[in-house]
Amino acid sequence: MTGYLYKEFKLNIRLILIFLLTYLFFSIVPIFAVVDAKDDDTIGQTLTMILGVFCIFTFITAGCIQSGVFNGDDRKKWAYFVTSTPSGIKGQIGAKYLFTMLFTMFVVTLETLKLAFAEQISGQSSGLSVLIAAMFYVQLLMRAVEYPLIVRFGVKMGSMVKITAVCVAILGFIVYMLFGDTSAFASMDTFWERMFAFVGNPDKLKMLLLWVGICTLAVLPLYYLSYRISVKLYLKGAENYAK
Amino acid sequence: MPSKKKTLLRIFIYLVLAFAPAYVLELIFSDKQGSLKNVFWGATLMLYPAIATIITRLVTKEGFRDAMLGFGRRGSGKYYAAAVIYPIVLPFVSALILHLFIVKNGSISDSAFGSDIVMGMASLLIGIISGIATAFHGLGEELGWRGYLTPKLEQLMPTPAAIVVTGIIWALWHGPLLAYGYDFGRDYDLFPYGGFIAMMVMCIFWSALLTWLTKRTGSVYPAALCHMLIDTVLTAVFMLFAYNANGEKFAYRTNEFWMLILSVFPMIIVCGTVCMVLICKKGKSTAKA
Numbered sequence: 001m002t003g004y005l006y007k008e009f010k011l012n013i014r015l016i017l018i019f020l021l022t023y024l025f026f027s028i029v030p031i032f033a034v035v036d037a038k039d040d041d042t043i044g045q046t047l048t049m050i051l052g053v054f055c056i057f058t059f060i061t062a063g064c065i066q067s068g069v070f071n072g073d074d075r076k077k078w079a080y081f082v083t084s085t086p087s088g089i090k091g092q093i094g095a096k097y098l099f100t101m102l103f104t105m106f107v108v109t110l111e112t113l114k115l116a117f118a119e120q121i122s123g124q125s126s127g128l129s130v131l132i133a134a135m136f137y138v139q140l141l142m143r144a145v146e147y148p149l150i151v152r153f154g155v156k157m158g159s160m161v162k163i164t165a166v167c168v169a170i171l172g173f174i175v176y177m178l179f180g181d182t183s184a185f186a187s188m189d190t191f192w193e194r195m196f197a198f199v200g201n202p203d204k205l206k207m208l209l210l211w212v213g214i215c216t217l218a219v220l221p222l223y224y225l226s227y228r229i230s231v232k233l234y235l236k237g238a239e240n241y242a243k
Numbered sequence: 244m245p246s247k248k249k250t251l252l253r254i255f256i257y258l259v260l261a262f263a264p265a266y267v268l269e270l271i272f273s274d275k276q277g278s279l280k281n282v283f284w285g286a287t288l289m290l291y292p293a294i295a296t297i298i299t300r301l302v303t304k305e306g307f308r309d310a311m312l313g314f315g316r317r318g319s320g321k322y323y324a325a326a327v328i329y330p331i332v333l334p335f336v337s338a339l340i341l342h343l344f345i346v347k348n349g350s351i352s353d354s355a356f357g358s359d360i361v362m363g364m365a366s367l368l369i370g371i372i373s374g375i376a377t378a379f380h381g382l383g384e385e386l387g388w389r390g391y392l393t394p395k396l397e398q399l400m401p402t403p404a405a406i407v408v409t410g411i412i413w414a415l416w417h418g419p420l421l422a423y424g425y426d427f428g429r430d431y432d433l434f435p436y437g438g439f440i441a442m443m444v445m446c447i448f449w450s451a452l453l454t455w456l457t458k459r460t461g462s463v464y465p466a467a468l469c470h471m472l473i474d475t476v477l478t479a480v481f482m483l484f485a486y487n488a489n490g491e492k493f494a495y496r497t498n499e500f501w502m503l504i505l506s507v508f509p510m511i512i513v514c515g516t517v518c519m520v521l522i523c524k525k526g527k528s529t530a531k532a
Binding site: 106136 | 281282283285286287290307308310312313314359361362364365368369371372373375376377378379380382
C-alpha cells in the first residue's frame with residue numbers, strides 16, 4: 001500500500017504545494033496585519049474572527065484537493081489492472097482513504113501551528129482548537145459520503161449524484177420550513193429565550209456536550225464503513241468507467 | 244542488509260537531526276518550569292523526529308519502502324482497537340490505584356469525575372476526539388522512534404535490547420524539559436535525577452507497547468494513535484480523579500512525584516512487560532520456523 005500512497009502523494013504534490021503557498025499567504029499574513037493595526041483591547045476578538053474564517057476557508061480548500069484524489073483513476077483499464085495487483089482493490093481504495101485522512105490531519109497540524117503562532121505574537125489565546133477539531137470530523141464525514149458515490153458512478157457522475165443529493169436535502173428543508181411544523185421558530189424572542197435557558201442549564205449543556213462527543217466519534221466508524229462500501233462497489237463502478 | 248558501520252552512521256545522522264532542534268528550542272525558549280515560553284515552537288517539538296527520519300532517509304538514499312506507512316497487515320483491526328483502548332483504560336486503572344492506596348481524604352465518588360460522571364465522560368470523549376484529530380503530531384514522533392530508530396537498532400542487537408535503548412533515547416530527547424520539572428514537577432527528592440529515571444522507565448515500557456503494536460501491524464499508525472491518545476486522554480481524565488468536586492486537590496500519603504509513579508506506572512509496567520514477552524515469543528517462533 002505504501003506504493004499507492006506514494007502515487008497519491010506524487011500525483012497531488014503540486015496541488016499540495018500550491019495549497020501550502022496560498023495557506024502561508026492568506027493565513028499567516030492577516031495575523032501580522034491585525035496585530036499591527038489593532039490596540040490591545042480589540043485584538044483578541046478581531047484575531048479570533050479572522051482566524052476562524054480562514055480556518056473554515058482552509059478546510060474547504062483542503063476538501064477540494066481531497067475530492068480530486070479519484071481524478072484520472074476512473075478508467076476501466078486501470079481498475080482491472082489494480083484488481084490484479086497483490087494489494088488489490090483494498091490497497092487502491094485504502095490508500096485514497098488513508099491519504100485523505102493524513103492530509104486532513106496535516107491541515108489540522110498546520111492550523112494548530114497557526115493558532116500557536118497567532119497566540120505567540122498577539123499574546124492572546126483564540127480558543128479555536130474546538131473549531132479545528134470539528135472541521136476535521138466534518139471533512140471526514142463529507143468524504144465518507146462522497147467517495148462511495150465517486151467509486152460507484154465515476155468522478156463526473158458521482159459529483160452530479162452528490163450535487164443532486166445536496167439539492168434534494170436543501171429542497172426538503174425548504175419544503176419543511178414552508179409546510180412543516182415550524183412552531184419552534186414562530187417567535188424569535190421565545191426561540192432565543194429557550195435557547196438561553198438551555199445554555200444556562202448546566203445539566204442539559206453537559207448532556208449536549210456528551211452527545212456531541214458521541215456523534216463526533218461516530219464519524220470514524222462511518223469513515224471505515226464508507227471504505228468497506230467503496231471496496232465492494234469498485235468493480236461494479238468500473239463497468240461504468242471510460243476505457 | 245547494510246553493514247553495521249552503515250547502520251551506525253544512519254542512526255547517528257537520525258539522532259543528530261532529531262535531538263539538535265529539540266534541544267536548541269528547549270534550551271532557548273525554556274520557561275524554567277518544564278515547558279516552553281514560546282507557544283509556536285512548543286507546538287512543533289513533536290514533529291522533529293519525523294522530519295529527522297525523512298531527511299535521514301533522503302540523505303542516505305534508503306527510501307521509504309520500510310517506513311511502514313501502509314494501513315498494516317490483514318487482521319490489524321484488533322491492534323488498532325488496542326491502540327485506542329489502552330489509553331482509555333490507563334487513567335481509570337491509575338485512578339483506582341490512586342484512590343485505593345494513596346488518597347487520604349476521600350473516595351473515588353468524591354472526585355471531580357465520580358461526582359459528575361456525565362461531565363467526566365464528556366471530558367473523556369473530548370480527549371479522544373482531540374487525540375485522533377491531532378494524531379499527526381503522534382505520527383511525528385512514532386515515524387522516528389518506532390518507524391526508524393528501533394528497526395535500525397534491531398540490526399545491531401536483539402529486539403528487547405533495541406526496545407530498551409529506544410526507550411532510553413526517547414526519554415533523553417525530553418532532557419532539557421525534564422531538567423526543569425516536565426511531567427513530574429520539581430517537588431521531590433533527588434530532583435531532577437528522579438524525573439530522568441522515571442521518564443526512562445516510562446519510555447522503556449511504552450516503547451515495548453508501541454513497538455509491539457508496530458510489529459504486529461507492520462504500520463506506524465496504531466503507535467501514533469496510541470501515543471497521541473495517551474497524551475490527550477491520560478492528562479484530561481486522570482486529573483479529574485486527582486481533584487475533588489470542589490476543584491481542590493486530594494491529600495496524598497506521599498508527594499506528587501510518588502503519587503504519579505505509584506498510581507500510573509503499574510499498568511504501564513505490566514502492559515509493557517506483557518508486550519515485551521509477546522515480542523520475544525514471536526521472535527523465538529520466527530527463528531525456529
